[in-house]
Structures are given as C-alpha cells and as structure tokens.
Amino acid sequence: MLLDEIESMLRSAGLTPLREEGMLVLMIGEEGRDVVIYIVAEEERGVAYVLATAYPPLKAEGRELDLMRASWDLVDKGIPCKVAVDRGSAVVEMDLDRCHLKKDYLLESIYYVAESMLTLLERMTHVGEGSSDTEG
C-alpha cells in the first residue's frame, strides 16, 4: 500500500504521523500558529497528495485575489506549491507521483507546504488588518 510506504518513510525520518481515515496527519506549530499536514494516497494512480491547512482554518472568502497573488510570490521564490481553496478555506498542496515519492522529496514537500501555509497566515493576517485590496 502506498500509504504504508509513505508512513514508513516518515517514521524512518523520525516523524510520528497519526493514521486516521485513510490519511496520515502531522501537526506543526510555530509561535501559536498551527498547521495540519494531511497526506492522502490514491493507490490506483500511484499519486500522493501532501496538503497543509491552518488550524483554525484560514478563511478565503473576500481574499481570493490576495491568495492567488501570495501563491505567485511563493512560486516566484521557487517554492513548488499550489494554493487552493476547499470548502471556503485555504489549502496548500503538492502532488507527488511515483517518481516523486522518495523520502527526501516527501520530507521537502512537507516542509514546503507547512512553510507556505505559515507564510499565507502571516500575509493574510496583515491583509485582514490593514487592506481592503481584494479587487484586481
């Protein structure tokens, strides 16, 4: 099973993910901000999805253009993540096919999505505080 392989890679790196409802879950906290990492595997396609959400969730409503700009800034810095919205909340995601499912890449992906979500939290907090710039 793909998820077993991924769990084994994480444990060999010293991480202890929770396994819940067919996904692996990691919690990362920094300065009072929590990021939840979910890893889901699609066995037939041989693809894993590494997702980061904020806890509590980062609401996207009214900030969609800012989120898309922030996403470009991340990409422009060479961070290969995508920013998406699921059920009204911001999500950072990386998709890994079989060729990319190696321990180093997996760990780097976890780092990228977590760091990107923390960056979004920081940036969107400032947008919420000071700017109403939501139109292009």
Add this chain to the structure above:
Amino acid sequence: MGHLEQIEEILREEGINYRRVEQAIIASFREGEISYNVIVLADEDMTVIVGRTDPPLIPTAEMAKLLLEENFKMNFASYQLSEDNEVIVTSFLRSECIGESFKRNFYITLTFLRKLGENLAS
C-alpha cells in the same frame, strides 16, 4: 543528455513546435483569437512550466474564487496571479522525473490554459 535536451526530445516526439532560447524552451499555440504561450525552464533540481494566455486574463474576485477551487480539484498544475494581475499557470516537477512526469505536466498546463481561454472567449 541535459534536462532541456531531454525535454526537447519529448516535445519533438509529441510533434510540438517549440523554440529553444538559451536556457528556456518556448512553445506557442493559437486557438481562434487566443494564444497560449508556454515557457519551460529547468535546472539540476527542478523543472518549471509556466503558461500564460494572450490576451491575459485579469480575474474578478469571483473568478479568483473559482480558479482557487479549480486548483483544489485539479492536480500537477495551478493558477496564480502575477504582479500584473494576470492569471498564470505553473507546474513543477523534479528534473530527474522529466522522463516520467514532464509530458503529463505539460499537457495539464495546456488544459489549464484552455480553461482560461474559455473564460476569455465567453
């Protein structure tokens, strides 16, 4: 064979016209009034595919919402918003995975661009 040469070989096999400009590969497609321009850059570690439409799509907030939801549904590429407020499509892969993953990511980038084209045409 270098990474860009490997990509050139794949594009040739696919019958895609492209130009090599120094360390970039550029491919352009035209469908009606809309052009799709794709640039591929690769270094030792990463390969990035960047696509844009001409004319550019400047999204409303409502459209941005739909594009972000699309980002969640679709895989291996995503919509971003450039400093010029233009929607850009990007797709990343590890350069060592070009042989396995480049073709898929390239065509997915085109799929994303065509969806933008549909928005522009409507």
